Amino acid sequence: MAGSNKTNITPPRWLLAELTYACPLQCPYCSNPIDYATYQSELDTEDWKRVLTQARKMGAVQLGFSGGEPLTRKDLPELVKHARDLGYYSNLITSGYGLTEEKIVQLKEAGLDHIQVSIQASSQELNDHIAGTASFQHKKEVAHLVKKHGYPMVLCVVIHRENIHQMPEILAMAEELGADYLELANTQYYGWAHANRDLLLPTKEQFEQAEQIAQAFKEKVAGKMKIYYVVPDFYEDRPKACMNGWGTTFLTIAPDGVALPCHSARELPGLDCPNVKDYSIEQIWNESKAFNFFRGFEWMKEPCSSCDEKEKDFGGCRCQAYLLSGDMYAADPVCSKSPNHSVIQEAIDSAKASALADNEKPLIFRNSKNSRRLS
Ligand code: FES
Numbered sequence: 580m581a582g583s584n585k586t587n588i589t590p591p592r593w594l595l596a597e598l599t600y601a602c603p604l605q606c607p608y609c610s611n612p613i614d615y616a617t618y619q620s621e622l623d624t625e626d627w628k629r630v631l632t633q634a635r636k637m638g639a640v641q642l643g644f645s646g647g648e649p650l651t652r653k654d655l656p657e658l659v660k661h662a663r664d665l666g667y668y669s670n671l672i673t674s675g676y677g678l679t680e681e682k683i684v685q686l687k688e689a690g691l692d693h694i695q696v697s698i699q700a701s702s703q704e705l706n707d708h709i710a711g712t713a714s715f716q717h718k719k720e721v722a723h724l725v726k727k728h729g730y731p732m733v734l735c736v737v738i739h740r741e742n743i744h745q746m747p748e749i750l751a752m753a754e755e756l757g758a759d760y761l762e763l764a765n766t767q768y769y770g771w772a773h774a775n776r777d778l779l780l781p782t783k784e785q786f787e788q789a790e791q792i793a794q795a796f797k798e799k800v801a802g803k804m805k806i807y808y809v810v811p812d813f814y815e816d817r818p819k820a821c822m823n824g825w826g827t828t829f830l831t832i833a834p835d836g837v838a839l840p841c842h843s844a845r846e847l848p849g850l851d852c853p854n855v856k857d858y859s860i861e862q863i864w865n866e867s868k869a870f871n872f873f874r875g876f877e878w879m880k881e882p883c884s885s886c887d888e889k890e891k892d893f894g895g896c897r898c899q900a901y902l903l904s905g906d907m908y909a910a911d912p913v914c915s916k917s918p919n920h921s922v923i924q925e926a927i928d929s930a931k932a933s934a935l936a937d938n939e940k941p942l943i944f945r946n947s948k949n950s951r952r953l954s
Pocket residue numbers: 821822841842843844895896897898899
């Protein structure tokens with residue numbers, strides 16, 4: 580395969596199995612690619628089992644079943660059982676839509692370790708609007724069932740301008756549902772969220788207020804509930820260490836079998852991301868062009884190459900650099916040292932102007948019609 584052979588490559592630890600792009604919800608911040616509807620094929624059960632086996636053999640220990648909505652795959656219990664037999668710690672990342680008590684029992688028996696349920700807002704009206712599907716009551720029932728069957732209750736709420744004002748109610752809802760873990764994930768602006776950024780990006784004041792409320796709550800529930808607050812990098816002056824460094828820890832397999840160093844990598848030009856139908860996980864991880872592309876530090880240019888923080892943040896996110904500056908080798912524009920840093924302020928100003936406009940354009944919901952239109 581056409582990649583470079585690098586030494587000192589550590590094995591993948593985290594495998595994200597995106598089983599399908601099918602999803603009954605239509606969230607306008609979905610991290611699936613905008614053109615997801617053009618990728619029709621899905622790996623079959625045997626392909627997935629082979630991928631799980633090969634990645635585990637290399638050292639992967641954490642496994643996330645995600646999508647789309649992974650519950651739409653009929654073979655999910657079989658894959659969970661396979662993962663359990665291999666010794667993975669497996670996590671189902673789900674909207675909860677379509678999850679029944681019967682399925683929870685089935686997945687538990689198959690050996691699933693962890694279920695993370697997402698909820699869009701603290702009110703039925705807003706949840707169902709954002710999800711594009713009436714799902715609020717069902718999600719709350721699912722949260723109770725997850726707890727009833729002995730799983731830790733892990734709730735994830737993606738935060739953006741449409742729901743950030745509900746922060747106190749979101750926290751109260753998590754408490755009422757008996758959440759053990761609450762992930763408050765400020766929207767990351769890729770894929771559909773990038774397309775809807777003017778409508779989703781809150782102001783700095785909104786962020787700061789929400790963070791203060793979450794922090795106070797965190798202290799109040801210390802020892803009872805763990806809160807993870809995923810910071811909004813548009814209001815930081817140093818970039819996140821995306822993927823903990825390219826090709827060091829995370830391996831994502833898309834529904835059609837394309838192996839990705841991060842969930843957005845198929846949108847970067849010239850990577851030639853390999854497919855698990857053609858290569859083993861070991862070949863892909865160690866030898867492929869895609870996984871070696873931004874491994875290490877040699878690819879960097881200034882200001883990253885001489886930056887004394889490069890081993891901490893790895894130059895930030897390659898996909899964000901490409902989306903915001905058109906140059907995937909550039910420093911992540913979030914960084915105040917980046918020559919493209921002004922695009923962040925422009926994005927913030929544009930979102931603010933959109934919020935103040937009388938006729939704000941509508942959200943683009945993630946569905947196959949919009950996917951084909953925008954592709
Ligand atoms: Fe691709 Fe950050 S999402 S490198």
